[in-house]
Amino acid sequence: MLSIKAALAKPFAKRIYKKVQKWANNPIETQDKVFKELISEATQTAFGKDHDFVSINTYQDFVNRVPIRDYEALKPYVDRVVAGEEDVLWKGKPIYFAKTSGTTSGAKYIPLTKQSMPNHVNAARNAILLYIHETGNAKFVDGKMIFLQGSPILTEQNGIQLGRLSGIVAHYVPKYLQKNRMPSWETNCIDDWETKVDAIVEETVNLDMSIISGIPSWVQMYFEKLQLKTGKKVGDIFKNFNLFIFGGVNYEPYRAKFENLIGRKVDSIELYPASEGFFAYQDKQNQKGMLLQLDSGMFYEFVKADEFFDDNPKRITIKDVEVGVNYVMLISTNAGLWAYNIGDTVMFTDTKPYRVIVSGRIKHFISAFGEHVIGKEVEQAIKEATANTNIRINEFTVAPQINPKSGLPYHEWFIEFENQPEDLSALAKKIDQSLQQQNSYYFDLIAGKVLQPLQISKVEKNGFQNYMKSIGKLGGQNKIPRLANDRKIADALKGYLLPK
Known part of the structure; x- marks a missing residue:
C-alpha cells in the first residue's frame, strides 16, 4: 500500500x-x-x-x-x-x-x-x-x-x-x-x-x-x-x-x-x-538524450564545434540546430551571463522535443594531428569494445604520444581495469577500429601511416583516485577529463602505471 x-x-x-x-x-x-x-x-x-x-x-x-x-x-x-x-x-x-x-x-x-x-x-x-x-x-x-x-x-x-x-x-x-x-x-x-x-x-x-x-x-x-x-x-x-x-x-x-x-x-x-x-x-x-530546459531563464545559442575557433563563427538558435552535429553551447541567463561559453559541447538527439547529450568539452579533445577526436567517440569506442565481455573498466583517459621512443606517434589510452582483459592487444585493436569507424580524420591518419593504432597503458587499482588526491581534487564535482591534447595528465599518471 x-x-x-x-x-x-x-x-x-x-x-x-x-x-x-x-x-x-x-x-x-x-x-x-x-x-x-x-x-x-x-x-x-x-x-x-x-x-x-x-x-x-x-x-x-x-x-x-x-x-x-x-x-x-x-x-x-x-x-x-x-x-x-x-x-x-x-x-x-x-x-x-x-x-x-x-x-x-x-x-x-x-x-x-x-x-x-x-x-x-x-x-x-x-x-x-x-x-x-x-x-x-x-x-x-x-x-x-x-x-x-x-x-x-x-x-x-x-x-x-x-x-x-x-x-x-x-x-x-x-x-x-x-x-x-x-x-x-x-x-x-x-x-x-x-x-x-x-x-x-x-x-x-x-x-x-x-x-x-x-x-x-x-x-x-x-x-x-x-x-x-x-x-x-x-x-x-x-x-x-x-x-x-x-x-x-x-x-x-x-x-x-x-x-x-x-x-x-x-x-x-x-x-x-x-x-x-x-x-x-x-x-x-x-x-x-536529456530534455533541454527552454523555460528556465536561459537563452541558448550554438556554434558548430569544428567552426568554433574560426575568426567569426556562425551563431544559431535552437530553431536551426540539426540532430547529430557537435555544437559548442552558449548561454545567456537571468544570473547575468551573456553569450557565455560554458566549455561544453552537445549533440541533439531529437528536436521534437529538443533533447541533447553532452559530447565533451571544447578544450577536451585530441587534435594533435588534425583528428579532432571528442569525448563521445572515445566513450563509444570503450563501450563497443567491452560489450559482451567480462572486461570492466573503472576509469580511463586518453592523450597523444607525439614523440614515441620508436615508430609512429599514437594515442595512448590510460585504463584502470576492474577485470583485466585476457588479451590487451585485442582490446586495443577493437577500440581503435571503433574510433576509426566513428571519426574519418582518425581513419585517414591511420590509413595514411601518419599515426599507428592506439596503445593501452594499464593504471594500477585506485590509481586515478590517488592521482586526483595528489592534486587536491578528490571527490566533490571533480572528474578526470576523458581527453587531453597534451601530456600533462599522462605524465602525472606515470607513477601509477602497472608494469607492461
Whole structure:
C-alpha cells in the first residue's frame, strides 16, 4: 500500500508533466519569450548599457552587439560583482557565488541570483517527478535518499554567500524530503572526501536507501567501500534501491561495473547541472538524450564545434540546430551571463522535443594531428569494445604520444581495469577500429601511416583516485577529463602505471 507521501506524488507529477509539455511543445516561442525578458530585465545594468541593450530588438541585434565570452573574458565584470558593486551583470546583487576551480584563472565565481536559483532546484525535482509520471513508481519517496555532494558550509563576501553549487543547493531541499535525506548535515560538512565517504558508509549501511545520486566515479567509491565493509552486493544491502541519479559524466563506461557492484540493473536518470545553470535532464527512460530546459531563464545559442575557433563563427538558435552535429553551447541567463561559453559541447538527439547529450568539452579533445577526436567517440569506442565481455573498466583517459621512443606517434589510452582483459592487444585493436569507424580524420591518419593504432597503458587499482588526491581534487564535482591534447595528465599518471 502506498503511503500518503507516495500517493500525493503521482498527481503532483502529472501536473508538472503537463506544465513541462506545454513549453516543450512550443520551443521557439518559449525561447523568444525568454530572450526578450532577459534583454528587458538587464537594460539598466552596466553590461546592458555597455552593449546597448536598449536598442536590441532582434536576435541578430544581440549577435552584433554581444560577442562570445568565456569566464576569462567576462571576469572584469565578475570582479566588480565580487567587489560588492550592484547592477553589473544582472539587476541588484547575486544571492550566491558558486565557486568552482578554473583551469587558467584560479577560482571562478559564478553568480546565482534570486531569479536563477529556482531553476537549479526545480529541474532536479522535475526530473524525478517525470520519472514517477512515466513509470508509475513512487514507492521510493518513502525510503532514504542519498546525494553525494560538496560541503554545504558557506562563507560570505561583501554580503554574498559563497560555496560549491551542490553545497548551496543542499540548503533548498524541500521540507518533505528532509527526514529522508542522507547523509546527515554533520557528515555532509566533512571536507576530506575519503573521510566523508567512510562516514557516509557508517551512516547508511543499515538504512533503507531507495535513491542514490552523484557523479558516477564518486558513487563507485561509496559502493566499493560498502561492499568491503559488508561483503555483500549493494542491491542486497539496500533491497529497495532502484533509482540511480547521476550527472557530470557519461554513465555508460561505468554501467557494467555498477551493475556488478549492485548485483542487478536499476533505473537511472541523467542530469545536466552546472554552476551556470541546470540545462537538461532525462525525461524518458527509453529515449536517448536529456530534455533541454527552454523555460528556465536561459537563452541558448550554438556554434558548430569544428567552426568554433574560426575568426567569426556562425551563431544559431535552437530553431536551426540539426540532430547529430557537435555544437559548442552558449548561454545567456537571468544570473547575468551573456553569450557565455560554458566549455561544453552537445549533440541533439531529437528536436521534437529538443533533447541533447553532452559530447565533451571544447578544450577536451585530441587534435594533435588534425583528428579532432571528442569525448563521445572515445566513450563509444570503450563501450563497443567491452560489450559482451567480462572486461570492466573503472576509469580511463586518453592523450597523444607525439614523440614515441620508436615508430609512429599514437594515442595512448590510460585504463584502470576492474577485470583485466585476457588479451590487451585485442582490446586495443577493437577500440581503435571503433574510433576509426566513428571519426574519418582518425581513419585517414591511420590509413595514411601518419599515426599507428592506439596503445593501452594499464593504471594500477585506485590509481586515478590517488592521482586526483595528489592534486587536491578528490571527490566533490571533480572528474578526470576523458581527453587531453597534451601530456600533462599522462605524465602525472606515470607513477601509477602497472608494469607492461
